[in-house]
Amino acid sequence: MAKELISVHRFINMEARKYPQATGEFSALMREIILTAKLISREVTKAGLADILGMTGDSNVHGEEVKKLDEYSHNLFTHILKYSGHVCAMASEEAEDLLLGPTYTNSGKYVVLLDPLDGSSNIDVNVSIGSIFAIYKRVSEEGKPGERRDFLQPGRDLIAAGYVIYGSSTMLVYTTGQGVHGFTLDPSIGTFVLSHPNMQVPDVCKIYSVNEGYYANWTEGMKAYVQRVKGLGPDAMEKPMSGRYIGSMVADFHRNLLRGGIFMYPGTVKKPEGKLRLMYEANPMSFVIEAAGGYASNGKQRILDIQPESLHQRTPVFLGNREEVLMVEEYLQKYDAVEA
Ligand code: AHM
Ligand code: MG
Numbered sequence: 005m006a007k008e009l010i011s012v013h014r015f016i017n018m019e020a021r022k023y024p025q026a027t028g029e030f031s032a033l034m035r036e037i038i039l040t041a042k043l044i045s046r047e048v049t050k051a052g053l054a055d056i057l058g059m060t061g062d063s064n065v066h067g068e069e070v071k072k073l074d075e076y077s078h079n080l081f082t083h084i085l086k087y088s089g090h091v092c093a094m095a096s097e098e099a100e101d102l103l104l105g106p107t108y109t110n111s112g113k114y115v116v117l118l119d120p121l122d123g124s125s126n127i128d129v130n131v132s133i134g135s136i137f138a139i140y141k142r143v144s145e146e147g148k149p150g151e152r153r154d155f156l157q158p159g160r161d162l163i164a165a166g167y168v169i170y171g172s173s174t175m176l177v178y179t180t181g182q183g184v185h186g187f188t189l190d191p192s193i194g195t196f197v198l199s200h201p202n203m204q205v206p207d208v209c210k211i212y213s214v215n216e217g218y219y220a221n222w223t224e225g226m227k228a229y230v231q232r233v234k235g236l237g238p239d240a241m242e243k244p245m246s247g248r249y250i251g252s253m254v255a256d257f258h259r260n261l262l263r264g265g266i267f268m269y270p271g272t273v274k275k276p277e278g279k280l281r282l283m284y285e286a287n288p289m290s291f292v293i294e295a296a297g298g299y300a301s302n303g304k305q306r307i308l309d310i311q312p313e314s315l316h317q318r319t320p321v322f323l324g325n326r327e328e329v330l331m332v333e334e335y336l337q338k339y340d341a342v343e344a
Contacts, residue, residue: 010197011195011196011197011198012038012176012187012197012198013035015185015198016035017031019031019180029090029112029113030090030163030164032088032090033085033088033090033091033114033139036088036090037081037085037116038176038196039084040080040081040084040085040135041168041176041196042174042194042196044076044077044120044121044168044170045168045170045189047077048073048127048133048170049170051073051127051128065098065316066097066316073121073127074121074124075098077120077121077135078098078118078120078121080120081094081096081118081135081137082094082096082099082103085105086103086106087106087109088109088112089105089108089109089111090112091105091114091115091116091150092105092109092110092111092112092113092114092115092142092144092146092148092149093115093149093154093155094115094116094117095115095155095283095284095315096117096118096119096284097118097119097285097316098120101315102115102150102152104149104150110146110147113141113146114139114140114141114163115139115140115150115154115155116138116139117138117139117140117283117288118135118136118284119135119136119284120135121133121134121135122134122135122136122167122252122253123252123254123255126255131250131251131252132170132172132250132254133170133252133254133255134167134168134170134252134253134255135167135168135170136165136254136284136285136288136289137166137167138159138283138284138287139163139164139165140154140155140163141163142154143157152315155283155312155315156311156313156314156315158308158309158310158311159282159287159290159308159309160308160309162181162288163180163181164178164179164180164181165178165288165292166178166179167257167289167292168254169255169258171255173188173189174188174189174191175188175189175199175200175258176189176196177200177203177292178292179291179295179296181291183201183295184202184204184292184296185200185202186200186201187199187200188200200262203261203262203296204296204297205264205296205297205298205325205326206263206264206325207264207325208264209264209265209266209324209327210246210264210265211247211248211259211263211264211265211266212230212233212245212265212268213247213249213250213259213260213265213267213268214230214268214269214270215251215269216247218270218272221272221273221274221275222270222272222273223270223271223272223336223339223340224340225303225335225336225337225339225340226268226270226336226340228338228339229332229335229336232335233245233266234247245266248260248265253267253269253280253285257289257292260324261292261293261296264325265324265325266322266323266325266329267322267324268321268322268323268332269321270303270320270321271303277318278318278319278321279318280320280321281316281317281318281319282312283312283315283316283317286302286321287312289321289323290321291308294308298324298326298329299323299324299325299326299329301322301330301332301333302320302321302322303320303322303333303336304333304336304337307319307321
């Protein structure tokens with residue numbers, strides 16, 4: 005008999021029924037995110053054909069070049085969520101300040117943080133990219149516009165987070181903190197169907213993912229750890245790991261989640277805070293990895309326990325198998341403590 009086909013909408017309804025007090029607002033918000041993901045997926049697949057490639061000439065708040073598809077994804081997400089009525093404010097990697105909706109959205113219970121299109125340098129070379137989202141319940145008074153403090157909550161207080169990967173298939177992976185579930189888009193019916201229920205970090209960590217081009221700028225601890233996983237140096241692993249690095253966090257993360265691996269974007273001696281953004285990239289992916297049985301650290305502490313201070317702050321990121329991430333912490337502690 006064929007495996008049961010469960011659409012993401014049915015799955016969300018089934019989950020909601022577990023909470024008799026649920027108002028349906030979260031489910032409705034998820035449906036808006038899913039709609040947006042499908043629209044972005046459609047654009048991504050035709051990016052090579054449409055006049056959507058190339059630079060807009062603008063730069064985002066981090067001074068990086070913005071490509072057209074980034075702008076499209078940002079506009080689409082923020083437009084759809086803004087008018088959904090479920091969100092009292094949003095924040096996006098592509099916008100300096102938080103984004104408010106019309107007055108009627110003040111009743112929205114949630115705030116959403118977005119990296120609308122991550123790994124954008126990979127768009128025009130046909131390599132997988134993704135969207136990342138994170139949802140908090142507001143802490144400010146309902147009925148009023150959302151505030152900065154609604155966003156500046158530690159990652160452990162997220163109520164849901166996930167990503168969409170635009171790869172050989174488009175997949176949605178999300179968690180509400182219990183169980184990580186993956187849904188693959190069937191383009192013939194335009195619906196995400198449950199394909200990867202209860203994803204778990206594999207027991208064995210076989211892959212390390214890091215941009216080794218920055219080796220010369222790494223701290224001694226980082227250098228020593230990577231030597232180890234390559235089977236070099238005094239504490240070389242007997243069976244070295246494979247190195248895999250796409251340069252799209254979502255794609256590197258997704259492969260590692262399925263295969264077993266550690267994703268690293270460390271700080272460097274000159275830039276100890278690294279590149280990735282706590283609120284848009286590190287927190288949502290940390291929430292997913294921990295719900296799948298893994299661990300996420302900034303090298304010193306659990307990422308989900310960091311009290312954010314600003315919307316766009318950066319953090320070093322180490323995500324993957326628990327023992328391996330703890331091992332990185334040990335290396336950094338042992339070799340870099342003096343530098344700190
Ligand atoms: P982006 O938000 O501008 O797309 O940058 C984030 C991306 C991540 O997807 C990826 O892990 C990282 O940047 C790659 O950076 P690097 O090229 O420095 O290795
Ligand atoms: Mg990004």
